[in-house]
Amino acid sequence: MVEYDAVVVGAGIIGLSTAYHMKNLCPNHKIIVVDKMRAAGQGNTAKSAAMFRCFFYSTTNLTLVDSSVEFFKHVQEKLGVNLKIRWTGYLWLFSEEDYNQIKDILGTMSKLGLTYQLYEERELAEKLEVRTRVTQDEEAKIMNLADVYTGIFIPKAGSIDVESLVKFYEVEFLKLGGKISYGTEVKNLIVEPSIPLGIPNEPHFWQESRVAGVDTNKGTIKARKTVVCIGAWASKLLDPIGIDAHVKPIKRQIFCVKANSQPLSKLLWTRNFNKEGCMPFLILPRPKVYIKPALEEEAFWLCYGDEFPRAYKLEEDPQPEEDFYRYGIYQIVTKYLPQFKDSTYTSAFAGLYAVNTLDKQPLIFEQNDLIFAGGTSGSGIMKADAMGRITAALYAGKPYAILYGGREFKIEDLGLKKRKIEPEKFVI
Secondary structure: OOEEEEEEEOOOHHHHHHHHHHHHHOOOOOEEEEEOOOOOOOOHHHHOOOEEEOOOOOHHHHHHHHHHHHHHHHHHHOOOOOOOOEOOOEEEEEOHHHHHHHHHHHHHHHHOOOOOEEEEHHHHHHHHOOOOOHHHOHHHHHOOOOOOOEEEEEOOEEEOOHHHHHHHHHHHHHHOOOEEEEOOOEEEEEEEEOOOOOOOOOOOOOOOEEEEEEEEOOEEEEEEEEEEOOHHHHHHHHHHHOOOOOEEEEEEEEEEEEOOOHHHHHHHOOOOOOOOOOOOEEEOOOOOOEEEEEHHHOEEEEEOOOOOOOOEOOOOOOOOOHHHHHHHHHHHHHHHOHHHOOOOOOEEEEEEEEEEOOOOOOEEEEEOOEEEEEOOOOOHHHHHHHHHHHHHHHHOOOOEEEOOOOOEEEHHHHOOOOOOOOOOOOOO
16 A cells, blocks of 8 residues: 555645645655545635635735735746636626715725725726616615616636636646545545554543545555545545534525627627726625626626525535526616626536635644645635645644745634634625
8 A cells, every 4th residue: 555645635626736745845744635526626726716815804815815816917928828817807886875985994995005996986986887876676675786876896706717726736836746536435534543552442431533445446555644525525535534624605596697798798898997898796785696708608607696595505416597597687787887787697606615604714734644725605715825835734733824926824813723714894
């Protein structure tokens, strides 16, 4: 049996970023990545909306995202790997009440050097042909919709191609001598005594024990460290050995509507917001349905991140719900954007967010030779590089990680025992 320095469970964006940075820090270590899928990033990574924004109140969020996005820019512009980054920007529509609640927060963010542009109601109506006074409609009142008072445009934001991003980390990890085993499903974690005594049914509660690897459908893999990066499936693997990852899965659904009419095509290719010459990523006031311009498809992706009473539920193959679009998203979007009237979605898919129930920020910690990285709560793509570097630094026994651009990050700030997270006040 080959024994490894580390086995990384999960070949999604977090797992492969982590494996790549581990191999960079420890080039002589034998590191293997295992995943039950047949290729990289085929779980919930593939089902991401793949948007990013470098605009947060929390310094924790801003540091993780900005360093990751700067690295992605470096990969595309300096290394010549096309990640298909689209600088569409985010356009956040606010009611007057909601805008007044975040006005001071925006002032603080501006002092930090973060840039944004305000659009008045009239400008939004002209540029996007959006209905701003929806509460004049009785149905809109019943649905608790809100009038558009202003829009906040965030320029350092956009989309990235997840397949290209995952492929970059996979290729670079393999170049460094790493190994990947696809179609390898982890059945359970192996727990052994740190000092075996050769007595039956070890380890006993009085023995010091550790995670010593994984049992898979292809056999046992032993390792000095076991790194778990499986997102929404974390509790399935960790609960049986008494490690609480504080992560719960919740379904998210995306519906694709083609810009196959003149009004929709005009909306998609709205000018004068960004260099892409298209509509920005648009977030409606309330409920905060979002609309992504999917330019390669000449389409829009529509989504809403519902919470109560949406169940926390692990689904191996989550499916989109037609009624969620027909009686939910469609009804809301058409009140603001009549261009979508009578539109139907041509495709749809569903995935799972791995929600950190503590504070919706990533968790990275070590316990009994097991390292966990997850709980990204829907921001895994935009924080992927920073999370990989932090997890790799923890693996290498360092107190600080060096993020792209030279910024230091204290590893224990994302841990459990000495967790130090600045709350986010600018939330979708």
